[in-house]
Amino acid sequence: MNFDLTDEQRAIQATVxxxxxxxxxxxxxxxxxxxxxxxxxxxxxxxxxxxxxPFPEEYGGAGADTVSxxxxxxxxxxxxxxxxxTMAAHVSLGASPFYLFGSEEQKRRYLVPLxxxxxxxxxxxxxxxxxxxxxxxxxxxxxxxxxxxxxxxxAFITNSGTELTGGTTITAATGTRSDGKPEITNLIVPQDxxxxxxxxxxxxMGWRASDTRELxxxxxxxxxxxxxxxxxxGLRNFLTILDGGRISVAALxxxxxxxxxxxxxxxxxxxxxxxxxxxxxxxxxFKLVDMLVExxxxxxxxxxxxxxxxxxxxxxxxxxxxxxxxxxVSRRVVNEAVQIHGGYGFMxxxxxxxxxxxxxxxxxxxxxxxxxxxxxxxxIGL
Amino acid sequence: xxxxxxxxxxxxxxTEKRIDPATKRLVRAGVETVLNPFDEYAIEAALQLKxxxxxAPGSAEPATVTVFSMAPESAREVxxxxxxxxxxxxxxxxxxxxxxxxxxxxxxxxxxxxxxxGFDLVVTGGLADDGNTGGVxxxxxxxxxxxxxxNARAIEVADxxxxxxxxxxxxxxxxxxxxxxxxxxxxAIGEPRYASLKGIMGAKKKTITTISLAxxxxxxAVGSDGAKTEVRELAAPPVRGxxxxxxxxxxxxxxxxxxxxxxxxxxx
Numbered sequence: 001m002n003f004d005l006t007d008e009q010r011a012i013q014a015t016v017x018x019x020x021x022x023x024x025x026x027x028x029x030x031x032x033x034x035x036x037x038x039x040x041x042x043x044x045x046x047x048x049x050x051x052x053x054p055f056p057e058e059y060g061g062a063g064a065d066t067v068s069x070x071x072x073x074x075x076x077x078x079x080x081x082x083x084x085x086t087m088a089a090h091v092s093l094g095a096s097p098f099y100l101f102g103s104e105e106q107k108r109r110y111l112v113p114l115x116x117x118x119x120x121x122x123x124x125x126x127x128x129x130x131x132x133x134x135x136x137x138x139x140x141x142x143x144x145x146x147x148x149x150x151x152x153x154x155a156f157i158t159n160s161g162t163e164l165t166g167g168t169t170i171t172a173a174t175g176t177r178s179d180g181k182p183e184i185t186n187l188i189v190p191q192d193x194x195x196x197x198x199x200x201x202x203x204x205m206g207w208r209a210s211d212t213r214e215l216x217x218x219x220x221x222x223x224x225x226x227x228x229x230x231x232x233x234g235l236r237n238f239l240t241i242l243d244g245g246r247i248s249v250a251a252l253x254x255x256x257x258x259x260x261x262x263x264x265x266x267x268x269x270x271x272x273x274x275x276x277x278x279x280x281x282x283x284x285x286f287k288l289v290d291m292l293v294e295x296x297x298x299x300x301x302x303x304x305x306x307x308x309x310x311x312x313x314x315x316x317x318x319x320x321x322x323x324x325x326x327x328x329v330s331r332r333v334v335n336e337a338v339q340i341h342g343g344y345g346f347m348x349x350x351x352x353x354x355x356x357x358x359x360x361x362x363x364x365x366x367x368x369x370x371x372x373x374x375x376x377x378x379x380i381g382l
Numbered sequence: 383x384x385x386x387x388x389x390x391x392x393x394x395x396x397t398e399k400r401i402d403p404a405t406k407r408l409v410r411a412g413v414e415t416v417l418n419p420f421d422e423y424a425i426e427a428a429l430q431l432k433x434x435x436x437x438a439p440g441s442a443e444p445a446t447v448t449v450f451s452m453a454p455e456s457a458r459e460v461x462x463x464x465x466x467x468x469x470x471x472x473x474x475x476x477x478x479x480x481x482x483x484x485x486x487x488x489x490x491x492x493x494x495x496x497x498x499x500g501f502d503l504v505v506t507g508g509l510a511d512d513g514n515t516g517g518v519x520x521x522x523x524x525x526x527x528x529x530x531x532x533n534a535r536a537i538e539v540a541d542x543x544x545x546x547x548x549x550x551x552x553x554x555x556x557x558x559x560x561x562x563x564x565x566x567x568x569x570a571i572g573e574p575r576y577a578s579l580k581g582i583m584g585a586k587k588k589t590i591t592t593i594s595l596a597x598x599x600x601x602x603a604v605g606s607d608g609a610k611t612e613v614r615e616l617a618a619p620p621v622r623g624x625x626x627x628x629x630x631x632x633x634x635x636x637x638x639x640x641x642x643x644x645x646x647x648x649x650x
Contacts, residue, residue: 007459011466011582019576049579062579 005067012053012064013071019048020079028080031209032354035201037162038209041083046117050087055099059107060115066244066306070251074299077255078262081358082209084255088248089158089210090114094121096244097169097186101229101237110188113166122160122168124189124215125238128153132371134171135235137184139217141172148172148187148222150195154215161198161213167191168215171234184234188226195220206358243316245366246323247309250302253326253362257295260330260337260355264288267341284340291333298326317379324372327362334359383435383445383539385428386501387469388492388522389421391453391460392512401616408616417460420507422467422574425449427567428505429468429575431537446470450499452480452492458590465585466577472588473499477595482606489521490608494598496526503544504564508533519566529559535570 005013023044031038045051054069055061069091077084095114098106113119130136139152150172160168167190173182189196199214229237265288268279278284301322308315337352338345345352363369393399394414402409417425425447432445449464451457452475461472475495483491496504504526509516523530535554536547539561548555549568577585595604602608626643630636644650 007462008582008586011463011577011585012579015466015577015579015582047578048576049581053579057580057583063583064579068579 005071008064009068009071012068013075015048016050016072016075017078019044020075020083024076024083025079028082028209028351029349029354031080031082033208033348035203035208037086037211038083039163042086042117042120042164045083045087051090051117052095052115053091055095055111055115059099060112066247066309067303070247070302070306073248073251074255074258074302077252078259080209081252081256081355082207084252085158085207085210088245088252089123090117090120092245092248093123093241094159094169096241097123097228097237100240101186101233106188106228110166118164119166120159120162120164121166122157122215123238123241124154124157124160124168124170125242126155126157128155128214131155132368134238135181135184137171137173137182137235139170139172141174141185141187143174143224146224148174148224148226150187150189150217150220150222152217154217156202156212157215158210158212160211160215161201162211165191165211167193169228170215170217171238174231174234177232183232185231186228186234186237187222188228189217189220189222190226193220193222206354206361208357242366243319244309246319246372247302247305247315249362249366250298250305250319250322250326253323253330253359254295254299254302256355256359256362257291257298257326257330257333260334260352260359261288261291261295263350263352263355264291264337264340267344271342278340287336287340291336294329294333298322298329302326317376320367320372320376320379323366324369324376327369327372330359330362383443383502384448384500385431385445385503385505386448386450386473386496386499387421387424387428387464387505388450388496388518389425389461389464389507390418390510390512391415391451391457392418392510395419395511401618406613406615415456415460417463418507418510418512420509420511420569422507423569423571424505424507424567425464425467425469426574427534427537427565427571430572431503431505431539432468435539448473448499448501450492450496451475452483452488452495455592461590462585463577465588465590466581467575468578468581470588472590473593474590475593475595475598479595479605482609483604484609484611485515485517485521486610487604487608489518489525490602491595491598491600491604492518493522493525494600495593496522498593498598502561503539504528504562505537506564506566508566508568519564523564526562526564529563530566531557531559531563532566534565534567537565537567537571 049062052061053064057063073084073088098111114121125134127138141148141150169186169188171184172187174185175183177183195218197216202212268284269277271278305315305318305322308318334355338356341352344350394416397413400409428447432447435445447469449469449472455476506519520530531546533549534546535549538545544559544561544563546557548557628636628639
C-alpha cells in the first residue's frame, strides 16, 4: 500500500493548481454570468497539454496517467466547474472514443488534433427521449448508395457547437439484431455535414460557461467509412467510455467540494460574529470538519478508481462508487459552504453561490445517482 | 551557444515562517522549498532566447539551456521544474562544505563551477527571495572575468554579440557587449511560462549532473569558514499597528478628513 504520488503526478497537480488559481479563478464569475465560452483559456490549456493529458505523445498527448488526469480535473473544478467540464468532456468523451476504438487512420485524423487541443469534439449519446435509457436510441442511420443517411436528435451535448468543434460522434440505430433489438453503431459526424445542425447554447443552471447544445440530423449524409469501432458495437463502446467518464465526474465533484471547502474555511476565519471569527464556534468547526472528512473519502475513492484504470484492472465498480459518492458529497459540502456564508452565500459575488448551482449536475451527468445505484446493485449480484 | 541559468532554492514565500528563538534560524520544517521566483524570470529569458535563436534564419548551432544551482541533494526535485519548463539539462553543485556561504563565498564557488561547466552566456535573476542581497550576479561576473550586464528587460544575441536593454529609474539603456557574458534580468523580461505537462513527463529523462567541491580545487575556503559576513540575528518584522478607519457621512467629507490628516503629516 502506498499513497504517495509520483514526482510527475505531483508536478502536474501543482502546475494545474497554479494555472487554475492564476488564470481561471479570476475569470470564473464573469464567465458564468455571461455564459461565455473561454476560447483563450482553452488555447492556454492546449499549450499546457491539458487537452490531451492522458493520450500517448505519438498521438499529440502528454502521455500522463489517469491519476494525473483526475488530479488535474480536481484542481480546475476547485476554481471553476465550467472550465473543468470543458476539459473533462473533451478528453474523456470527445477524444477517448477515437483513442479506444479508432483505426490508425482515424486516430491520426481526429485524435491528434483533439489531443493537441486544436479541435474539440462532441459525444452524442443522450437524446431528448433517451437519457438513462440510452439503449432506446431513436436516431437512425441507413446505408444508402455508399453513404449513411442520419435522422434524429441528440440532447445535452457538451463542446458540440464551439468555433473549435470539428464534429460529434453519435450512437445511431443502424438496423436490427438477430435478437430483435436495435443494432447500434457509432458514427463520426463532421461539423460541416449537410443536414446536421446545432441549436443555440442551452441556458443552464450551472456549468454556464461550457458549451452544451441540442443536435439535429435531417437526412444528414456522411461517408460510409465514418464508422467508429465495429458496426453494432456502438452502445457497448459508449458505455465503456462512460465508465471512464465517471472518474471525470467524480473528480469534478471532489474538486468542486474542495473549492467550496476552501471558501468556507477562509470565510470562517474572516467573518466575525459576537466578537470573534465564526470559525471559533463549534457549530461552524464541526461543519468544516465533516466537510473535510467527506472530501478526503471521496478523493481517495476517485484516485483509487483512476489507479485501477492505470493498472489495467477492472475499475467500473470503483468508478461508479466514487462517482455516486463524490456527487453526493459535493452537494452536502457546497450546501454547508453556503450555510457557513449565511446571507452572503446567497449573493452572486461569492463563489459558493456559483458552486451551489454548478454542483447539481454532478448528480445527473454520466449516470444519475439512481442509475449509479442500480448499476452497482447489478455489479454486486442483485 | 550554451546558456547557463543560475537558480537558487528558497523557502516558499507564500507560507508563514517562524524564526527559532534559540538558534535564530528559520524553522524549515513545514516550509516548502521552491525555485526563487526571480530566477523563474531568468529561466524564461533563457528559453525565449533559445527559441528566438532557433527561429532565426540561418542560425548556426542550436542554443542549449543548462540550469545550475548550488544546493543540497534534495534540490533535484525543484530543478526538475526548471527542466519541465524547457531547460535541456541541469548541474547541481552540492557539498556539505558549502553550507553557510555568504555572497562572496557563493560567487567564488559558483564561478569556479561555471568555468568547469562552460558557457557563452550566464543568465541570473536579480536577487533571491530569501536573502535579498542582490549581490551575487555582480560578484559572479567579476570572478568569471566577464562583462556583467544587470537589470536586463530584454536580451538579444546577434553575430555573437550581446545587446541588452538595461532598466533604469527613468527608462532603459541599450548596452552591447561581447560574449561570454553575464546578464541579470528583471521581471519585465516576461512572465515565466508554466511547465507543460509534456515537459513534466519528459523532465525525468533529462540529466542532472552533480559537482562536488573537491572537483573545483578552490584555493580559498568557502562555506561558513570562508564567508566574510555572518548573519548574527534574524527577527520577525514588527507587528504593524491597526490602520485608522475614517468614517464619514459622504465621500466629500471623508476625503476632507483624509486630506487634513495627510496635510498634518506634511505628506501633501
